[in-house]
Amino acid sequence: MAIATPPGEGAIGIVRLSGPAVRTITKRLFRSRRAETAEGMVPYRLTLGSLHDPDSGRAIDEVMTVFMPGPKSYTGEDMVEFQAHGGRAVLAGIVGSSLAAGARPASPGEFTRRAFLNGRLDLAQAEAVIDLILSRSRGAREAALGQLGGRLSAAIGALCDSLGDMAAAVEATIEFGEDEGLEEPLPPAPIENAIGTVRELLAGEGEGRVLREGLQVTFAGRTNVGKSSIINILVNSSRSIVTPHPGTTRDTVESPLNLEGISALLIDTAGFGPPRDAVEEEGIRRSRERLITADLAVVVLDSSEPLDESDRDLLDSTRCRPSLVVLNKSDLPALVDAGEVRQLAQDRPVVETSAKTGAGLEELRRVLGRSARSLFPRPEGEDPILTNSRHADALRRTLAALERAKENLERQSPIDMLASDIRAALSSLGEITGETVTEEILDRIFSNFCVGK
């Protein structure tokens, strides 16, 4: 039993129960308005009634109740959900009465864990549930929904099938005693195909990281060019401090922003310039670090001051990376030749802005969105996207085992070795869908869930 809705006050608060005692407990708590008993409930249909304390009989709330008999329920067990008014005292009353009627509090993710243990979902799908709840952008949501629908599981399942056939052929050979090598060599195609598929899945890991952590967009430039002012406008808040003094931003400041359905993290950095103290020096070191690790770099220049060496260095050092150039302070008389900047920018977009008047900011938003899209072209494709580092880790071990298998096959090594490689690959794949997974890993996964899911 657990409250399934977020804490606080809301229109509706849901308490859900799952397990073999659900019918008995419901009978003790719920009175259908029409039948005056819980028996008036039709499975999977909402029934209006009231909840009562089992000891005193006192009413707690008017509720809608839905009874979902197993195995056709989320957990695969008998389940009931009470849709009550979403207030603290109401929900506390329902929880207290459920306990008195024989329920026990659920642990985090216990409903989904039971769904997994009862075969309603595999582990990758169960993990997609929490990803879906935590998703903050369309891309993340669609990837999680695809995984929940079994997209990744199907790809893993197909791999397991073909490797399973191969394993069976190898085991059969061992059984017939030909352990000194194969008379007729096994065809390498299934292993090569599997290696290709695993590599392809792993190639999508970068996209998955972007979905999970957001696209890192680092704004860099000299001090006082207006980096913080621009970011504040883009994220519509005064997240970074802005002052006329050079060296205002001394540490990196991160602000999340949704760029055309892709969640991004705009990173404001300490401006480049001669450091006046150890703090600024460390700030500049951090700026460089965030520039190196950025998915997208935004080079900000001040058009009201002549280009200097550090501007040119920055334009040059970001040339071969996904980056764009912003020429800020377009409201002031220009001392920078826009033509020269375009030339130094080469084929990168150059956007002229004024953080003071807001000119060019919409265009900058569009250009950022376009760059994000081009870095991350297929959030709505049909291919599974690897968003989970646990899955990536298991796939890397699968790949290593498959590569060993390929080598052993080519070298015509003793067939036992091949058999053990294929078994290792299958076992790593099984960790993803949960066929081969330890209790400890399950604990770790489900402890990230909220109570009530």
Ligand SMILES: Nc1nc2c(ncn2[C@@H]2O[C@H](COP(=O)(O)OP(=O)(O)OP(=O)(O)O)[C@@H](O)[C@H]2O)c(=O)[nH]1
């Ligand atoms: N006229 C004009 N002033 C601007 C513009 N953008 C920023 N400023 C001013 O320039 C000064 C510096 O702006 P910031 O946004 O703090 O610049 P920064 O690049 O973050 O500076 P550091 O944090 O020191 O590296 C502030 O006084 C801003 O008001 C602009 O487009 N036009």
Ligand SMILES: [Mg+2]
């Ligand atoms: Mg700043």
